[in-house]
Amino acid sequence: MFKRRSHSRNTQKNEGDKMARSVDVDELASSATLLTTPCGHGKITWRRWGRGSPVVLLHGTAGSWTHWVRNIGALAVMHTVYVPDLPGFGDSDSLAEPHTFANIAATLWAGLDELCPDRPSIALAGFSFGSVVAESMALERGDQIRRLVLVRGNFNDQTPRLPGTLKKWRGLADPKDVEAAHRHNLAVMMFHDSAKIDEQAVMLHAENSRRSMLDPALFFPSRPLDALRKIAGPVAGITGEFDSYGLPDPRKQGEALLEVRPDAIFHIIPTAGHWAIYESAEKVNPILLDMFSR
Secondary structure: OOOOOOOOOHHHHHHHHHHHHOOOHHHHHHOOEEEEEEEOOEEEEEEEEOOOEEEEEEOOOOOOHHHHOOOHHHHHOOEEEEEEOOOOOOOOOOOOOOOOHHHHHHHHHHHHHHHOOOOOOEEEEEEOHHHHHHHHHHHHHHHHEEEEEEEOOOOOOOOOOOOOOOOOOOOOOOHHHHHHHHHHHHHHHOOOOHHHOOHHHHHHHHHHHHHOOOOHHHOHHHOOOOHHHHOOOOEEEEEEOOOOOOOOOHHHHHHHHHHHOOOOEEEEEOOOOOOHHHHOHHHHHHHHHHHHOO
């Protein structure tokens, strides 16, 4: 039922495996070109790597560019990779009102107009909250997107719910308790295999959570209805086999996507959770390279 692509490009696969195995976050950050564009009364911070056709990656809730830390290196071999910290996250300032997805989309498009005005088109991938932002960008200027990739667990109209309870970490005095809370939350929300929650994942999640200034719930009332049906151009979905937002059956999410977009490509990432782009980057990277190179 699901449309799949064979990946015969050994070079792409080898690069994906190599870049996914071990990433020095500080080294990756220092190798980026740091850029800023206006955002209300402040700025959006962008990072850029590589050379080639432009690819834009949007992170998820309580995140930053580091949600894509295991994917950037592999993609930058063939593409110019732009990764913004979305308004209210990471190094970016908060968005001016109104708090709508359309406002975020317009702000990002204005930034791209400034950063790469001569682009023919972009490939756009959004993870979790960033995938809804990507939908809004596609609704505004779908003719400028050559491929839209949505990485999330939910493609129907139901409100996704977590199967477990998150632990509060703010206000905890003992750093070990704070770390334990973040590790628990990653296991509930982001990973399938808790053994893959390494120290880097905990550190990134803790730092991103600490710096988050925006409540994404403010934006969801503005989410366009039936966006997937209205978007022009190629659409693809990627879901972890055990994505916490797609349970109990992520394959039903693929069916939901293909029901409204029969032309879509849908990939299930085996044994991965919600943060599949990190947990199973060696499987996701060849898929992204194949999609973005078409």
